[in-house]
Amino acid sequence: MGDRLLKKLYVVGIGAGNYEGMTVGAVRALGRVDLIVGYTVYCDLLKPYFPDKEFLSTPMMHEMERCRMALEHAADGKVCAMVSSGDAGIYGMAAPVLALAPAYGVEVEVIVGVTAASSGAALLGAPLTADFAVISLSDLLMPYEVIERRLCAAAQGDFCIVLYNPSSRKRADYLQRACEIVLRTRAPETICGIAQNIGRAGESFRVLSLAELAKTPVDMFTTVFIGNSTTACIGGKMVTPRSPV
Amino acid sequence: MGDRLLKKLYVVGIGAGNYEGMTVGAVRALGRVDLIVGYTVYCDLLKPYFPDKEFLSTPMMHEMERCRMALEHAADGKVCAMVSSGDAGIYGMAAPVLALAPAYGVEVEVIVGVTAASSGAALLGAPLTADFAVISLSDLLMPYEVIERRLCAAAQGDFCIVLYNPSSRKRADYLQRACEIVLRTRAPETICGIAQNIGRAGESFRVLSLAELAKTPVDMFTTVFIGNSTTACIGGKMVTPRSPV
Numbered sequence: 001m002g003d004r005l006l007k008k009l010y011v012v013g014i015g016a017g018n019y020e021g022m023t024v025g026a027v028r029a030l031g032r033v034d035l036i037v038g039y040t041v042y043c044d045l046l047k048p049y050f051p052d053k054e055f056l057s058t059p060m061m062h063e064m065e066r067c068r069m070a071l072e073h074a075a076d077g078k079v080c081a082m083v084s085s086g087d088a089g090i091y092g093m094a095a096p097v098l099a100l101a102p103a104y105g106v107e108v109e110v111i112v113g114v115t116a117a118s119s120g121a122a123l124l125g126a127p128l129t130a131d132f133a134v135i136s137l138s139d140l141l142m143p144y145e146v147i148e149r150r151l152c153a154a155a156q157g158d159f160c161i162v163l164y165n166p167s168s169r170k171r172a173d174y175l176q177r178a179c180e181i182v183l184r185t186r187a188p189e190t191i192c193g194i195a196q197n198i199g200r201a202g203e204s205f206r207v208l209s210l211a212e213l214a215k216t217p218v219d220m221f222t223t224v225f226i227g228n229s230t231t232a233c234i235g236g237k238m239v240t241p242r243s244p245v
Numbered sequence: 246m247g248d249r250l251l252k253k254l255y256v257v258g259i260g261a262g263n264y265e266g267m268t269v270g271a272v273r274a275l276g277r278v279d280l281i282v283g284y285t286v287y288c289d290l291l292k293p294y295f296p297d298k299e300f301l302s303t304p305m306m307h308e309m310e311r312c313r314m315a316l317e318h319a320a321d322g323k324v325c326a327m328v329s330s331g332d333a334g335i336y337g338m339a340a341p342v343l344a345l346a347p348a349y350g351v352e353v354e355v356i357v358g359v360t361a362a363s364s365g366a367a368l369l370g371a372p373l374t375a376d377f378a379v380i381s382l383s384d385l386l387m388p389y390e391v392i393e394r395r396l397c398a399a400a401q402g403d404f405c406i407v408l409y410n411p412s413s414r415k416r417a418d419y420l421q422r423a424c425e426i427v428l429r430t431r432a433p434e435t436i437c438g439i440a441q442n443i444g445r446a447g448e449s450f451r452v453l454s455l456a457e458l459a460k461t462p463v464d465m466f467t468t469v470f471i472g473n474s475t476t477a478c479i480g481g482k483m484v485t486p487r488s489p490v
Contacts, residue, residue, distance in 0.1 A: 013363075015268070023359060024272060025265035087363045091487070094371035098484050110367040112359050114268060118258075118332045122355040126339035130387070131395050133378040133404060141488035142375070146403070150376050153402025157395040159378060239343050242336070243386035 007106045009074040011094045013087040013113020016199025017045040021114055029111045030081055037070040038083035039063075045200075046083065067096050071104040087115040091136055091164060117162040120195035120223040123205045125237025127193055127225045128160055130244075137174045138165035148181065155182045160231065160240055163224040167217070175224065179214035182226055186210060193225040193238040194218055207238045252351045254319040256339045258332040258358020261444025262290040266359055274356045275326055282315040283328035284308075290445075291328065312341050316349040332360040336381055336409060362407040365440030365468040368450045370482025372438055372470045373405055375489075382419045383410035393426065400427045405476065405485055408469040412462070420469065424459035427471055431455060436472040438483040439463055452483045 015021035188211035260266035329337035433456035
């Protein structure tokens with residue numbers, strides 16, 4: 001039992017990448033481990049804060065390889081963390097690690113982090129004070145029909161909507177298509193917001209209308225917020241009231 | 246301009262209430278201020294970590310009074326933080342503070358915290374790895390018809406669903422009613438989870454079916470997770486795969 005407890009893997013959400021955006025629990029967990037496994041970009045963000053740690057990184061898209069690498073090291077008895085940007089539980093690596101862990105006899109602990117819906121909201125003001133839906137526009141792992149069905153449902157429910165992965169080279173028009181779906185049931189004047197490079201160099205935000213958003217090109221470092229029918233622009237910030245009246 | 250910059254109010258999400266669940270930014274912001282304003286219960290959670298600070302608390306329901314109190318102190322030049330549980334931007338106090346702040350000539354900075362959707366998910370495993378909707382069942386500020394409309398929409402979109410405020414004395418059957426709405430389009434075997442007293446004494450979680458959830462009484466310190474059609478129970482944890490296939 002003691003031996004089994006030693007075989008543990010921390011899956012740690014590191015937030016947007018700045019130290020202030022990490023949870024105390026994430027800082028402490030990473031302080032405890034010998035080895036940090038992650039995507040190259042996130043490892044590079046962490047190295048200045050954890051200069052004494054061993055890092056193992058793999059490039060983007062090699063996610064399952066990274067999971068297995070971390071689990072193998074943990075199974076070998078190394079105190080090890082696998083890092084994910086934002087919150088590891090939200091479009092992150094917690095699920096694949098949990099699914100693979102039993103085969104390695106490794107216990108997994110997920111250490112919570114701040115997801116872009118929260119950090120982007122704080123930058124924009126308070127767009128998520130009422131019910132909201134989080135949707136990724138990436139069709140790498142999700143059929144596009146499912147994404148479109150969810151956009152329709154979220155629009156019909158008058159949810160505030162947060163869009164992750166709003167753009168990539170192969171999906172240049174996905175944000176525009178998403179906006180067009182929401183425009184079927186929501187006014188073109190609906191207050192929206194974009195948050196870019198949250199917690200990193202070049203951090204910026206912009207409040208704009210849904211009609212403008214539909215014509216605005218964004219990059220993959222952007223999180224998009226579509227207000228509900230009551231969202232307002234107050235002092236240049238995007239604010240959804242807690243109550244519709 | 247220098248004077249105007251001094252008139253600043255931090256709105257700080259403190260997460261579930263344990264130190265590990267706070268962001269580094271929240272710890273640093275609270276360390277910088279002279280006065281912390283908040284709901285009595287949250288102030289009591291913070292006092293052990295910030296023993297040298299002045300605290301001003303009001304009981305539950307006196308939220309607008311609390312906002313005005315914090316803004317008045319900030320307008321008087323006091324370095325001041327208003328605290329909210331979880332993330333101040335998600336069903337929190339950031340929106341009312343931002344709405345009132347211009348009248349006081351106070352600049353507001355929202356310091357991000359971890360919301361219960363994230364902290365509860367980490368406790369349960371990884372239920373939110375795919376698109377999800379967050380809905381509060383409290384009809385204190387939102388008409389019940391709107392809540393029901395959103396439950397229907399989220400169910401139709403096969404979203405993972407997180408329910409905040411699932412119960413109170415006056416709304417003892419709301420969770421059951423919410424489950425019945427989701428059961429119209431989702432199987433009774435759908436994997437669900439409840440997270441209780443996250444980050445506090447008595448923290449616990451349970452993975453159960455949607456049919457069981459509909460018959461399970463919960464208290465106001467509970468966050469409820471309803472899986473989508475692909476959510477599984479793996480090693481006792483609630484895990485939604487990133488891909489439906």
